[in-house]
Amino acid sequence: MTWSEMQPLLEAAGTETLVMVGWSSLITVVGGLPLGVLLVLTGKGGLLQNTVVNKVIGQVVNIGRSMPFIILMVALMGFTRWVTGTTIGSEAAIVPLAIGGIPFFARLVETAVREVDHGLVEAVQAMGGNTWTIVRKVLVPEALPSLIASTTTTVIALIGYSAMAGTVGGGGLGDLALRYGYQRFQTDLMWVTVAVLAVVISLIQFAGDYAARALHHRGARSGPGPKLRLLRAEEPAAADVGKVA
Amino acid sequence: MITTTGLTKVYRSRGREVTALDGVDLHVREGEVYGVIGQSGAGKSSLIRCVNLLERPTSGTVTVDGQDLTALAGRGPRAGRELRRARSRIGMVFQHFNLLSTRTVQDNVELPLEILGTSGKERSRKALELLDLVGLADKAKAYPAQLSGGQKQRVGIARALAGDPKVLLSDEATSALDPETTRSILGLLRDLNRQLGLTVLLITHEMDVVKSICDSAALMEKGRIVESGTVGDLLATPGSELASALFPVGGEASGDDRTVVDVTFHGDSATQPVISQLSRTYNIDISILGAAIDTVGGLQVGRMRIELPGRYEDNVVPIGFLREQGLQIDVVDRKEPVLVKEGAK
DSSP: OOHHHHHHHHHHHHHHHHHHHHHHHHHHHHHHHHHHHHHHHHSTTOTTOOHHHHHHHHHHHHHHHHSOHHHHHHHTHHHHHHHHSOSSSHHHHHHHHHHHHHHHHHHHHHHHHHTSOHHHHHHHHHTTOOHHHHIIIIIHHHHHHHHHHHHHHHHHHHHHHHGGGGGGTOOOHHHHHIIIIIISOOHHHHHHHHHHHHHHHHHHHHHHHHHHHHHHTTTOTTOOOOOOOOSOOOHHHHHHHHHHO | OEEEEEEEEEEEETTEEEEEEEEEEEEEOTTOEEEEEEOTTSSHHHHHHHHTTSSOOSEEEEEETTEEHHHHHOSSSSOOHHHHHHHTTEEEEETTOOOOTTSOHHHHHHHHHHHHTOOHHHHHHHHHHHHHHTTOGGGTTSOGGGSOHHHHHHHHHHHHHTTOOSEEEEESTTTTSOHHHHHHHHHHHHHHHHHHOOEEEEEESOHHHHHHHOSEEEEEETTEEEEEEEHHHHHTSTTOHHHHHHSOOOOOOSSTTEEEEEEEEEGGGGGSOHHHHHHHHHTOOOEEEEEEEEEETTEEEEEEEEEEESOGGGGHHHHHHHHHTTOEEEEEOSSOOOOOOOOOO
């Protein structure tokens, strides 16, 4: 297969991946961030401590995370149809991707927010700040470097999930590699696709790391600034994708 | 300015109960610097955190500036609007500064003003004014990570003052600082107390803090206040543990048949040649084991530890003589009283 043959296929698939992962990442962050913060707030010793709410959210998140993505996609078909009007195509894949991503991201947010020094919360309480103020001015800003790292991990996980979107006709790079490599034995296109994916993921990881470090080192005494390090293994994401797939 | 009555705090965990505060009555007058000292675990941290209700007292009341905060608090664990408004008028500084690392120094100082809903222009004017007051006007754009410990605490103090509080609570504010920085921060607190008429309640485990800036002090042990009063009164109280810890005079008796007496001079009595009078009147030899003059809480105080020959029973008359001279006399037991001592953590 020549490059000129591959190019249009890759472009089309790349656009599909971009659309699916872009939208589902956005929805995941918008949905997962408040959920993760809520998990911390309602948790033991939290500002809105509430065991029942905490347990319920925790369980929902656990169920969401334990569901293999491909099954989630099938199970959510009714819901997907209700939201998008169809169960096939890239648009339809966005729904299960986002729903699979939200609990994943929520747990990462929970961990990041829990890391924030409780003394800061106390200081703002002593100033007369309410819970919303504490979330807005302390928990989220102080956890931001970790939150950005979590977002990077989540986006990469979603790219992994999106390979399965082909099952519902969602297309995308993963699907392209699967169809040409597995079903048509055109391994050359498969390897090119895999290479493209590797580059895309590296770039995302690099951008995420750079942003997180830029924020984290802000004001550090002798901060040399973010170091450039390409291709950093992101184990949690890889492990997770493997498990879910 | 700050009054607590019958304050108790009981922590329950896994069926065990720990009483951190056991009926604390504290009275801090307007415009004074009040120090609560005690060992770790004595309950001082719980006490100061109960004053602005970061910690809910189990029972008892807290009144700050005439406002009963315990009544404002309501029942739920969350702070209602009224309590939050009251808190904004009580400044607090912390041992570990608790500055937001993602905000500049100026933005940290502006935070309480943001909560109060002050306009942007007014916020930055006020923040810069406060930074100037604490001597950090040139660090407004720096991040906390770029500052030294003492500078961070200055930012903490500026932040605590942003809401124009009448009361400043200091939770071990100097315990994480080296001695020199501690002195400069205490000096700053003292200046603020004088310039702004700020009432300061501080807790500490360092006697030097009480000695250098407090007008009044209280000693806490096992959740109770065992001694309290103005520093002057405490020094004049015979057998006061706080007084002897504030102003220790060393020296051991040289033998069993000796009586050791601490003589404290303040005011006019310091000018009388009492020791030589005592020696001549009763024809006894007096050894001086230790002596010092110091300024405690702004008062000149002299203290001397002397040794008289013979047991206490033999020395009742000379000791009576010293008392007649208007001196404060403490006969030191063979067993030293346990002073408030705790090394810096």
